Amino acid sequence: MVEHSLPARFAGPEEAFACHPGCTACCRGVLSLSVPELGRVGAVVGTLPPSQEGCPFRTAQGCAVYAVRPFMCRLFGFQYLHPGLRGQPFCPRFTRTRPGDREAGSFREYLAFCEEEGFVLLGQTPDVEEEDRAVADNRRALARHPEVLRFLSLLTGGERCRPDRSGQERP
Numbered sequence: 001m002v003e004h005s006l007p008a009r010f011a012g013p014e015e016a017f018a019c020h021p022g023c024t025a026c027c028r029g030v031l032s033l034s035v036p037e038l039g040r041v042g043a044v045v046g047t048l049p050p051s052q053e054g055c056p057f058r059t060a061q062g063c064a065v066y067a068v069r070p071f072m073c074r075l076f077g078f079q080y081l082h083p084g085l086r087g088q089p090f091c092p093r094f095t096r097t098r099p100g101d102r103e104a105g106s107f108r109e110y111l112a113f114c115e116e117e118g119f120v121l122l123g124q125t126p127d128v129e130e131e132d133r134a135v136a137d138n139r140r141a142l143a144r145h146p147e148v149l150r151f152l153s154l155l156t157g158g159e160r161c162r163p164d165r166s167g168q169e170r171p
Contacts, residue, residue: 007113019062019077025092026076027058030125030134030156033070034110035118035145041065042151055123056154071110075103084108118145121156135160 031054033041041057044065057064063073079090080100084107120141121134135157142148142163148155155161 019066019091020093022060022062023091023093024055024058024062026073026090027055027063029054029123030130031055031057031070031122032072032114032119033122034114035120035141035148037070038120038122038148038151040068041070044068053124053126071106075107078103080104118148120148120151122151122154123156124158125156131157139163 044067045057055063057069063069075085075088077091077094078088078098078100079094079096080086080088080103081097082100082104084104085100118141120138125131125134134155138155138157138161142161146163149162152158152162
């Protein structure tokens with residue numbers, strides 16, 4: 001069990017955004033989340049979904065963990081004008097833009113929280129360089145938080161993230 005607390009400010013939405021049932025337009029790419037969020041999401045998943053490209057919680061019906069989705073996912077949907085959030089995926093059905101100043105501040109706080117508590121990357125990517133970076137980050141997280149090993153099948157790079165028993169760095 002991941003025994004870290006998740007501050008309430010990262011557990012709830014920045015602002016209510018009503019997703020359309022079955023839409024997963026925002027759920028592309030590798031998902032970055034804090035170790036406490038992984039524990040929270042893992043507690044509701046039950047059986048782990050099969051590995052797929054992009055977010056492992058994306059289903060044909062939508063997000064399998066929507067009620068407890070990570071902070072990064074809670075930023076999705078809106079199209080932000082703030083330079084630090086312009087790369088965020090947004091809902092093609094939502095045409096209004098938002099300044100994003102408050103969200104950018106929360107995002108900076110979240111990054112600091114992830115540096116302190118640890119973060120992992122989930123889902124599969126066809127981009128070899130992105131996967132290599134994710135594997136390195138996930139190995140660091142596993143070294144610091146061995147309890148995350150139970151989520152190995154979800155981690156970007158999967159078995160490549162497994163720590164070497166000899167203590168040597170794996171290729």
